[in-house]
Amino acid sequence: MGNAIVFDNVRKSYGQKAVIPNLNLSIAEGTITVLVGPSGCGKTTTMKMINQLIQPSSGKIYVNGSNALDISPVELRRNIGYVIQQVGLFPHMTIEENVTLVPRLKKQAGEVNREQVDRMLQLVGLNPDEYRHRYPRELSGGQQQRVGVARALMSDPPIVLMDEPFSALDPITREQLQDELIRLNQELNKTIVFVTHDMDEALKIADQIIVMQDGHVIQQSTPEQILRHPANEFVRGFIGEKRLTSHLTQSVDEVMVKHPVTIAPQKGLAEAVKMMVRKRVTGLIVVDKDGTYLGLADSADIHARYPEESLSIRDVMRADAAVVNVSTPLAETIPLVQQAPYGYVPVVDDLGRLRGLLTRASLVDVLARPYLEGGEEHE
């Protein structure tokens, strides 16, 4: 596989200030390459030099083998997909008009068919019949960015640039779109250059990560190699920002789920089932109206006695399940959670009131940390 993009001694300065002093970089075809680094390190500048939204002060940039500076910027950009954080859908155009914009600019009007629009919208998880004729303002932020991605892919460009495309979205939508980007590129094999300042995002989606600092590339490697062999303290710090505190010093309060789904003891079983379905949980924590913890009602217990219509939650809950106090050191709670029959343990305060829930999932991070951090020393 060749290189889709090559930076050859590229320099960009504004007045006296060299934002990118001297950049050499190769980005392999068909990969997702993520530029990551702190704010102001030059990620956006680097990306925008690829489609000439920013002109380098000196040096050469090769895109698909030809010197990008020899191609007219307009021509170059029409063959490079571009997705930005603010989405930038045109509010006066329908979704279809937005998606077909680049082909229309290229005057391939004859070739833009319904089918292709449908295929693109489906690819990004939108029902074409429902969305084709809607307007951007009628869509949620996540849906808008899906359209933004469809628009960038519509004319089938070999390279797609994405500048923090998911940063403005809520965490759940962001995760979904990250997953879909990975899936989508397994299908399409585009060269995707993706900018983010979120190392977790980079680790998740990247084939290659490029860590930047002050306009320099500090490390370019696979996520696995970056985790195992961070090039220096800076990279280590950047990987570990959230992982820095060791599990021994963390408190139960910090890792527990803060607002578990609760139910009052006098509620009926049907209500409980409905609530579990709606909140997408497999068990409920029973608390009285003062918030005092009473017991656990798991879906298995509820379903087993569901036919008995006169029962309430009080009759099926387990009052004897293990609980932990918020002040318990985290290390001591780990075996409790691992042995808990449902995989979760309620957290209570000194007065017996429910404070949160420790789940296996909330401990995964804590348990995995020593391996990620100690990786180097233990080799």
Added chain:
Amino acid sequence: MSEILNVIIDRWPNIVDATWQHIVLSIVALFWAIVLAVPTGILLTRFRKLATPVLGFISVLQTIPSLALLGFMIPLFGIGATPAVIAMVVYALLPIARNTYTGILDVDPALLEAARGMGMTKGQMLRMVELPLARSVIFAGIRTATVMTIGVATLASFIGAGGLGDLILRGIAMVDTGIILAGAVPAAILAILFDMLLAWTDWRITPKGLRIQNRT
């Protein structure tokens, strides 16, 4: 009251004539104002350093009292419709040019960035993004200019351009309130009608996607 009614009935052909002249004067002036001011506003967004001096100059023109400006026209262009229309155009320039300029500058920079990144040329950006999105602001400028122009047109009869000002002037000369009103009331009604017509047009041609309120 009946006195005024009598005036209206007596002078009906007169009023219709004058109103028609008034409308023609105003429309011609607005046409030229739009033709001059919209491109000026667009050019100023491309040469932004010129915006302050140019818009400043146009607003200085606007501070000249209308009667005085009409007076200046006589040595330059004589009397009649032409100097009157020129004076009216001068007044109508500012709101249109200024709104064109600010309307285009107010377009969300993220949209321009997206447009440029997708490979639009400058012309395509103007046609497909900037003008459609600035259109309602430009239209608001045209509405302001319209109401002003219809007002200024009443003074045009001072230099012999006709219009409803003729009735008003005659009324003043004859100290006849009825005749003054026969000129002033249609002028006011014209201004209101034109404003409403433009408001309706604006609403009609606003793309559906822009009529939807922003969710955020």
